[in-house]
Structure formats: C-alpha cells, structure tokens
Amino acid sequence: MMNFGRTPRRIASKPLDRELGFGKTVTTTGRMMNPDGSFNVKRRRIGMMDNVYTHLVSIAWWKFILLVLAGFTLLNCIFATIYCLIGIEHLNGTQPGSFVQNFRQAYFFSSQTLTTVGYGHISPLGLMTNIAASLESFFGLLTFALISGLLYGRFSRPVARIAFSDNMLIAPFKTGQALMFRMINARISELIETEVQLILTINQRDEQGSTSRVFFQLPLQINKISFFSLSWTIVHALDAESPLSGFSQQDLVDSNAEFLVFVKGTDDTNQQIVHTKRSYIAEDVVWNARFRPVLSINKNGIAEVETQLVGEHEVLAES
Amino acid sequence: MMNFGRTPRRIASKPLDRELGFGKTVTTTGRMMNPDGSFNVKRRRIGMMDNVYTHLVSIAWWKFILLVLAGFTLLNCIFATIYCLIGIEHLNGTQPGSFVQNFRQAYFFSSQTLTTVGYGHISPLGLMTNIAASLESFFGLLTFALISGLLYGRFSRPVARIAFSDNMLIAPFKTGQALMFRMINARISELIETEVQLILTINQRDEQGSTSRVFFQLPLQINKISFFSLSWTIVHALDAESPLSGFSQQDLVDSNAEFLVFVKGTDDTNQQIVHTKRSYIAEDVVWNARFRPVLSINKNGIAEVETQLVGEHEVLAES
Amino acid sequence: MMNFGRTPRRIASKPLDRELGFGKTVTTTGRMMNPDGSFNVKRRRIGMMDNVYTHLVSIAWWKFILLVLAGFTLLNCIFATIYCLIGIEHLNGTQPGSFVQNFRQAYFFSSQTLTTVGYGHISPLGLMTNIAASLESFFGLLTFALISGLLYGRFSRPVARIAFSDNMLIAPFKTGQALMFRMINARISELIETEVQLILTINQRDEQGSTSRVFFQLPLQINKISFFSLSWTIVHALDAESPLSGFSQQDLVDSNAEFLVFVKGTDDTNQQIVHTKRSYIAEDVVWNARFRPVLSINKNGIAEVETQLVGEHEVLAES
Amino acid sequence: MMNFGRTPRRIASKPLDRELGFGKTVTTTGRMMNPDGSFNVKRRRIGMMDNVYTHLVSIAWWKFILLVLAGFTLLNCIFATIYCLIGIEHLNGTQPGSFVQNFRQAYFFSSQTLTTVGYGHISPLGLMTNIAASLESFFGLLTFALISGLLYGRFSRPVARIAFSDNMLIAPFKTGQALMFRMINARISELIETEVQLILTINQRDEQGSTSRVFFQLPLQINKISFFSLSWTIVHALDAESPLSGFSQQDLVDSNAEFLVFVKGTDDTNQQIVHTKRSYIAEDVVWNARFRPVLSINKNGIAEVETQLVGEHEVLAES
Secondary structure, three states, X not given: OOOOOOXXXXXXXXXXXXXXXXXXXXXXXXXXXXXXXXXXXXXXXXXXXXXXXXXXXXXXXXXXXXXXXXXXXHHHHHHXXXXXXXXXXXXXXXXXXXXXXXXXXXXXXXXXHHOOOOOOOOEEOOHHHHHHHXXXXXXXHHHHHHHHHHHHHHHHOOXXXXXXXXXXXXXXXXXXXXXXXXXXXXXXXXXXEEEEEEEEEEEEEOOOOOEEEEEEEOOXXXXXXXXXXXXXXXEEEOOOOOOOOOOOHHHHHHOOOEEEEEEEEEEOOOOOEEEEEEEXXXXXXXXXXXXXXXXXXXXXXXXXXXXXXXXXXXXXXXX | OOOOOOOOOOOOOOOOOOOOOOOOOOOOOOOOEOOOOOEOEEEEOOOOHHHHHHHHHHOOHHHHHHHHHHHHHHHHHHHHHHHHHHOHHHEEOOOOOOHHHHHHHHHHHHHHHHOOOOOOOOEEOOHHHHHHHHHHHHHHHHHHHHHHHHHHHHHHOOOOOEEEOOOEEEEEEOOEEEEEEEXXXXXXXXXXXXXXXXXXXXXXXXOOXXXXXXXXXXXXXXXXXXXXXXXXXXXXXXXXXXXXXXXXHHHHHHOOOEEEEEEEEEEOOOOOEEEEEEEEXXXXXXXXXXXXXXXXXXXXXXXXXXXXXXXOEEEOOOO | OOOOOOOOOOOOOOOOOOOOOOOOOOOOOOOOEOOOOOEOEEEEOOOOHHHHHHHHHHOOHHHHHHXXXXXXXXXXXXXXXXXXXXXXXXXXXXXOOOHHHHHHHHHHHHHHHHOOOOOOOOEEOOHHHHHHHHHHHHHHHHHHHHHHHHXXXXXXXXXXXXXXXXXXXXXXXXXXXXXXXXXXXXXXXXXXXXXXXXXXXXXXXXXXXXXXXXXXXXXXXOOEEEEEOOEEEEEEEOOOOOOOOOOOHHHXXXXXXXXXXXXXEEEOOOOOEEEEEEEEEHHHEEEOEEEOOOEEEOOOOOEEEEHHHHHOEEEOOOO | OOOOOOOOOOOOOOOOOOOOOOOOOOOOOOOOEOOOOOEOEEEEOOOOHHHHHHHHHHOOHHHHHHHHHXXXXXXXXXXXXXXXXXXXXXXXXXXXXXXXXXXXXXXXXHXXXXXXXXXXXXXXXXXXXXXXXXXXXXXXXXXXXXXXXXXXXXXXXXXXXXXXXXOEEEEEEOXXXXXXXXXXXXXXXXXXXXXXXXXXXXXXXOOOOOEEEEEEEOOOOOOXXXXXXXXXXXXXXXXXXXXXXXXXXXXXXXXXXXXEEEEEEEEOOOOOEEEEEEEEEHHHEXXXXXXXXXXXXXXXXXXXXXXXXXXXXXXXXXX
16 A cells, blocks of 8 residues: 555655746656756757856766867868868968868868967968958967856866765664764865755645655754765754654655755865755665764874765664 | 725825835826836936946946947047058058058058958057057957956846736735736746735825825735745736726726836846846736736646746626 | 043943954954955965966056066067977078077067967978877867956956945934945946945953954944935944044044945846945045935936046035 | 773863764874875865865975976977987077987977067977977967966065964963963964964763764964964863863873864965964973063064963972
C-alpha cells in the first residue's frame, strides 16, 4: 500500500507553501533537482541573446576553447571569402593561383589582420580591400576584447567547490537518531559565514484524496558556521519536532521524498558570496550508519582533511 | 463624481509618507513609472561625464556597436586629416595624388595604426608624422582597452530578465478576492532569495479638500521565495486589512492608482544581486479573472514553463 | 562665556562612545571631515604599494591621462636609450646620424614595439636588440593590460553622485522646529534602498572640567527610502529627545559642532552598493529658513528636478 | 600541574560547539591559525585546476611577474621548436645557419607573433608555418587577455590592510582589567561598518577526563564602528561574565589558548566587503600593560596616526 496519504504528524516548521516557485499540483515522478544542483526544469522560448554570456561563462573549459577556436576559424573564412571576391590581386604580396591557393593566402592575410599581427608581407591594395581589412582589424580587436571579458568572467566567477557525501545517513545522535550528510571545502580558499538550508519535499495526500507536493524547512543542529575550512557534518535531529518523525525507509521512497541542500558562503579570496545546491533522494539515504573520520593530525601537528573520504561511512550492526 | 476624497478605510500598512522621494503635492496626471521600470522623471543639468559609462553600458547592442564604429571612423578621419596636413609625402609607401586619394591613403594608414595591425607597407617618415603615429597607436590601445571594459561591463551587468503578465487580475482567492500578477524567470540562471515589494500609490483628498499622493505597501501572501525558478504568482488579498478594500474598478481609475512592483534577487550564475521594477496602472487591472496554468510536465517528467504564456488569463463569468 | 560645559540635557540616543575610531580626547580646532567627505586625518608611513591602485582609480581623469601619457613617454625613452646603447646599427632600416637623430629613430621604433603596431620599416637585428624588442613588446602588452584594468576600475567604480544643499536649515516642522538638509540624486541611475545616518559631534566638558568629543546619532523622521529618484529632504526634529534641544546658534559654534552625513544605497545600473559622506559645521547652519521647492511638473506631466537648486532656501521673517 | 581540567567557571557566551568546522577531538599542539591569518590546515587531493586562479591572484607580485615571464619564454621556445621542425626556410627573411642560429631567429619570429608586434622582416611561408603562426598569434591574444584579467583581479581584489599590535595586553579597564589589542587601518581608503569578532579556543578536560577543544565568542566593549579611519583598540572586559575570568598567565599557556580575530568591513573606494583574520596565542599576551597613544594632532590641527606604533605599549609597575 502506498502511503501518499501520510500526513507528517507534528510539524515544527510550517510547510513552505508554494514558496519554491513550484505549484502544489506538480508531483513529478522524476526528481526536482539534479544531483549537480541544477533544477530539473525547462524554460521554453526564452530569449537566447540574454543567455549567451551566462552560457559562455558556465560551459567547460575545453568547450570554451573549442568554441573560440571555431569562431576564429569561421571569421577568417568569411573574410578570406570577401578578399577573394574583391580579388586576390588587391592583396599585394600574394601570387594569384588556383582558387585553393588564393583562398589560402587570403585566409592567412585575414588571420594576420584579425589578430593585428600584420606582418605586412601581404598588404591591402585598393579601396574595397582596405575597407575590409580596416573593419576586420577593428572587429578583431572587439572580439578579443570580448574574449578577454569572458575569460575574466570565467575565472572570477564565484563558485563554491564543495564535496558532498554521496549519501545521507540516519545515524545515532544523542539519545535518538538524526539525518546527516557531510561536506568538505575543496578549494584553497576558506568559506566565511557559511550557511546551510535543508528543505524536504514530499508528496502528501489531503483529506479529499488529491496528492500535492509539500515543502518543509528542516531545522538543523547548526546551520551557520563562522567559516568552513575543513569538513562539516550537517545534522537534522529526528525528534518529535521533525516532519520526518516516524518515517520508515519505505515511507521515504513512497512519498517520493527529496532533500534540497542550499549552501551559501563568502569566498575568502575575493570576498564574493557563493551559492551551491545539491539534492538527495530517498534512495540516497542509508539507515543506521555513521560517517568515518575525515580529519587527521599529521606529524607536524597540522589538521589534514581527505576530500575523497567525504562520503565514507560504516553501517552499524542492529542493536 | 470623482472620488478623490476617498480615504482608504482601514489601513494595515501605514502610508509610506514621502518615502519614495516624491513629495505629497506631486499629483501628476501621467504615470509615475514607465512600463519598462524607468521612472517618469527628468533630472535637469546633471553632469554628463558621470553618466557616460552608465549610458554606454545600458543602451541596446546595435546602438552600442554603431556608436563604437562611428567613433572608430571619426578617430580615423581626424588622424587622416592630421597626416594630410603634415604632408602625405611623410607617409612612406603612399603615392601622392588628389586630395581624396591622399586622404584615403592617410585614412587606411590611420586605421592600421589605431588597431596596431601595422602592416608596414605604409610607414611614418619624419618627426611630426612619427609623433602623430606614436600617439595614435597609444590612444588606439587605450580606446580598445576602454571598449574592452565597456563590453565586459555590458555583459556582466547584473540584470534580471523577468517576464511580467501584462495585466493584474482581481481573482477569486480563498473565500474572497485577491489582486494578482504573475512573473516568469526568463533567464537560464535561477534567481535565489527573490523578494517582491508591491507599492500602491493613489490620489487622496484630505479634510481641507487638497489632493495629495499617498503610498501604501501592500501586504503579500508570499513576498520572498528561496529561489525563483519557474513562475510565481504574487497575491495581495483584498481583505479588510487592504487599503484597496471596497474599491470599485472606477475608484481605481478615479484615484489615478498605480502599482509599483520591485523585485530583488540573486543571480545564480554570478551571485550578483539584481533588481527589476515594473508598474501597473488602474487600466491594467482586469476584474474577476484567473490566470491560466503556465506550468506543464513533459513526457520525461520534467516541469516546463512557457514564458510567452505569463499573461494568459480567462475572465470568469459573473456568479 | 564658552559653553564647553553644556551637557545635552535629554539624550535619546546614547553617545556613540569612541565608535567612530576617534578617541574622546581628540578635540581638534579644525573640522573632522572635509566638505568633500574625506576625513581630515593623516596616516603616516603606510605602504605605498598597497595604495597605488586605489590612487590611480580615484584621481581625476585629466591627471590619469597625463600620468599614463608620461609613463608611455618615459618607457619609450628608457628603451630608446637601451637601443642606442646596444647600437643604432642593430635597428635595420635606420640611418645612423647624430645622437639626437639616433635617439629619435630608436624612440619611434620603441613606440612601435611597445604598442605592438610594428610597421616593420625598422626591425631589430642581432641578439641583444632582438631580446630588448621582445621584452619591450611583452611589457607593452602587460602595461596596456594593466591600463585596461585601471580604466575598467575607474569606470565601474561604484560612486554615488549626490548633490547636497550647502547649508543645513533650522526650519519650522509640525508644531516645532527641525534640522534639515536636502539631497538630489545627480546620476541617471536610481539609488535603491538608500539609507542616511546623521551623526553629531560636539565638544563637551565633564564634571572634572576636562573637555572631550562626544558623538550622537541623530534620529531622523525618515532614514531609509525605497529608492532615491529625485530629491530628499532629511529631517531631524528638534524635540525634547534631541541632543540639540535648547541649543542656540552660538551654542553650536561654541561647542565646535559638526554634522557627519553618511549615505548608503544601491546603484540601479550595476547593483553595487555605494556610500557617500558629507560634513556640515556649525557655520553651515541657517536658522529659521525653509527650502524652496526643487520639483516641478513639466507640460508633459513629468516630474522634473533641478539639481542646481538643491540648496535654494528662504530665510523666514521672525514671527 | 597542568590545568587541562579547568572548566571556565561562568560562561556568558555558550561554547561555539563545532561551529568552526573543527571537531572537538582535535587538540593540536600547534596553533590553529597562523599569524598571517591562514589556517594551519591541509586539504589533500583537491582539484588543482579550481585553484589556479585563486593562486595566481594571491601570490606576491615578483612571483607573478616571474611566472608570466617564464610562461612567455616557454611558449616562445615551444613555437620556435615548431618553426625549426617545419623548416627555418619557411620563415621568409631568415638566414639558415647552425641550429642555434636557426632557433634564435625562430624564437624572435615567435615572440613577434605572440605579442602581435609582427614587424614583418621575417614572415611565414608555406601552409604549415602559416598555420602555426596564425595559431600562435591567436593564442598570444588569448594569453594576454588572460593576463589582463589576472592583473585586474590582482589589483581589484578586496583586501583589508590592517596593522595589528603584535601583542594582546591585559590592561587596567574601569575598576578591573580587560584583554585588549589594537588595530590601525593601513590603507588610504576608509573601512566602513567595520566589525570585529574575537573567538577564544582552549583545551578543556571534561568529567571523564578526556580533553577537547572548546570555542568561546568573547563579548567586546564595542564590536562595530561606523568606519575605521585611524586606530581602534578592541576591548574584552575580564569580568565575571568572561570565560577567562580567574585565568592566570600560566593557565592560558597550559590550556593552549588561542585568540582568533575576524575583521570585516567595507572598503570605501570600491565598496567591496573585505575580511581579514589574525591569531594570538597565549605567549602573545602581555600582562599588566597599557598601549601608548598612537594618535596625535599636528600643527595644522589634523589627526595623525603612526602605523608603526600600533603595538607600542608599556608594562605597568605592580601596584
């Protein structure tokens, strides 16, 4: 039997009714947030131009380099075509030949113009070619100015690089149990005034029998630390106040539970505020387990943390 | 009969007396804010130099490109004139001819210098021409450095791209009615911790019969969401607490009502705080209507939103 | 008789004891803040290198341009000297002559290298000259990269351009009087969520007869507005709660009173937080006067503000 | 006898249990924070690529310049090798000779291409050399664009330059004593809304005899000032509320006490929020001493501060 109708019995935090921008009636079978922190949504017919910068600043480095290289080649081909159309004989220093030979010479003249290297062993003759070359060097500079900006944008973009444990654990805590996950700061720089929000979203059936999606802000033992230097285990106590109080492993799965993690902090290097998100689904929760230590003191008395061990845990024997 | 003298009967939020920087005595017939969110005001005799950057970063792309291109052409013309005045014979590699021919050659030499492409088939001879060319290439670099900065400023400028419904609706809400409008995030990136303020401004006649402009902050059902991913319907309940309680459609028009919307959020990509504003006037309010759904779940279980449908609504039959 | 011993009788806001970083014992005869908002202090033996960027970003435009131009000339002179020392005959395309002629040719080769225009009618020959030219073009690019950054820093630096009234007024307010000054936003862009702090600092003699400097935060009628679009008159009511209650014009002068104004807001264009400060001294206060209107509605119904009129006021006849 | 078991008797501020990201069980013999404000921790196996920008923006200027120069030389060597492999005869204008001579000519051609100076007395011939030169000038521009961004990042990086006293003092304060240290703003620009947090961390033995590390937020007389213009003495009163109440000099050393100082403010020039940290250990505390004045009024009535004197103090005679 499905427990869609289960009402969390005692709710300390009031449900965050619609406050995440998703309607109550949206009960997807899939997850709301992808593991990488992007939302599992699609916005249709939004303006592309607005998003070019966002896109170029966010894509992987190898894609960015390839894209820029392709743009450079394309621009050179366009201008080489123009120079050929005007006539290769207006490029002083070239030797007219077959179309391929002409295009090749025009292409390299174009590349020397676009990058403003301008060796000068080939130079423009006549009005049209001069105008084309003048515009090309002008747009060349603009383009490289643009790429400068993009490169700076890519590098200086504030990103938190936080390693999360792959699983959430239901671990012993004080006299009862708590839901826990662990994070490690995987950058050189510290994260100052780091805050965590943990939001639970589950399906819930009301009295009329219709199912809706409800959201709860889960109270945390500690939700803010002065700075996040090494590792941090985030703890939500499964006490009577918790919306998850009394849930079994199956209950979590049945109600299509998803845990949304929002982290916010200030990067110590450039003082920019950074955000990161992550999502855990019911299947990611390991019951009755405990995280293994991730901190150690080396022989010089310095605290060390192993980023790779962030998710290491041991399942406890049933007591 | 005009209802300028109508006093909102029960005012939950105290009037925001002068707190918007407009005096009480300003009762314009026109609107206070333009639909694009700019204020309908004019500041006279303010320093132009202060505002050049603001202007160049804000104007449309095609205007920006045209302006830069015009500047490039103008600079070249100025330097070409200088080279001609010094004497075209000081440009080694040129063939003196008619004025037009000389200017043309000087122009292209100038453009090769300004962009630092410097092919070298034309090169400066003599002190004056060398000084001019040296300064030109120097200012060329400065200018392109400036344009770099402007391009980066344009691209990285934090802007929220929010689609607003064209109308506000008076829609059924709980047991009564509410004033509603709808927004959709039209960028790829999420908006985090998004807040909305809705301010009403109406004309009001006091006991002495003089009319003044008063402002009210309208309380909202939800005025802040953790992040604004898809659509958000902002709701102001028309209950006894509302300054609009008891207003008819005509009352709104008569009192020259205007609704100012202020949205503030944090862009997920670059973590910058963005603001946007919008204004609705009395004529934009549709009575007894309801927004049509704008969210759907596609066959992969992913929530989709149609930006174009943000304003779609249906007028309800009178009950 | 000096009233150094006057104790403000009823103090609503507690004195801001030492909270401005000045000790109590500092009772300068001069003002604490200059009219332009800079503090009237001197920090000795601070590291110069730390402050170069701050300096270059803050100085006037004409100084900046001159400095950059002087740097360009200086660099060229240094490299020209190097080329001359290596031997002008290693610059292919030059004609050895007198020292001045040689230096001139070396200077222009240097400038063509530094700006990377590189016409090529003069080119380096031999190892030493080639190394020098290679380094020069390299440092040329670095230098222009630096200047790019400075130019961007200058332009994008968040500054509020606020016109203040030259005087503070003691004006009629409700049934009593109030201390007022007026500000106008002199930029194209709006200032959002603008806050004002008004701090009074006066000399005060304690029971032992020693004089110290005390600070008071003056409560304001409105200290924050949603946005600062046109003009704003800041009002501190001179009621029984005010530390200035009962002060005469002479009292203000005798106690060496100074009013420090701190304004903070968010620039609408780039969403950056901007601060500005200003100071008024006792002599700037005009008693029993009133500001003249600065807003008007033009024939298109648009509110207009005259920046120049920010300080316009009329002295009231004694009643 | 070690006082590891000492329990601070009366604790006004509750221990900041684990809130700094260090576990309780970490009782290092070394200090937690280095004097320069970096944490004495090591993160292992973190991604290097993520941290390149952070690194290049943070290292000393001379290291940065050397690194960039080395990169420039390396790139030229790589491309010179490529040109030699293709064949020096494809570089028009070179004179084939010994390997060293060829490499030298290829190296300088490469440097002229990389910096886009392109004199043209050497120019590429043939397909392969042209492709190589085209790519080199392209990557040259990208590289310098990158360096532009890094330079700007280095310059505009928000850093507070605060001079701290080398010691903390236990000084007379009111009727008792207080723990004090002093700071001076060592930049030209003001620091606005500056806040200080002082955290004490000591070893403590619980009832079971196991030692753990506890943290206390020490209450300060003044923890925020409107702006930090000259000097600021931070004061923690050693009254009954203090966790340090009753501690002797030896107690501090025995419990391995460390004082963590966190300063946060807004730079007046660019309005960026800056953070700085510092740590004092037990051995840095001087008992029964007093800071010497650091402010003076010069003959023009202007307050002066001597940065070098920030730590000057005098030990008081036992009373």
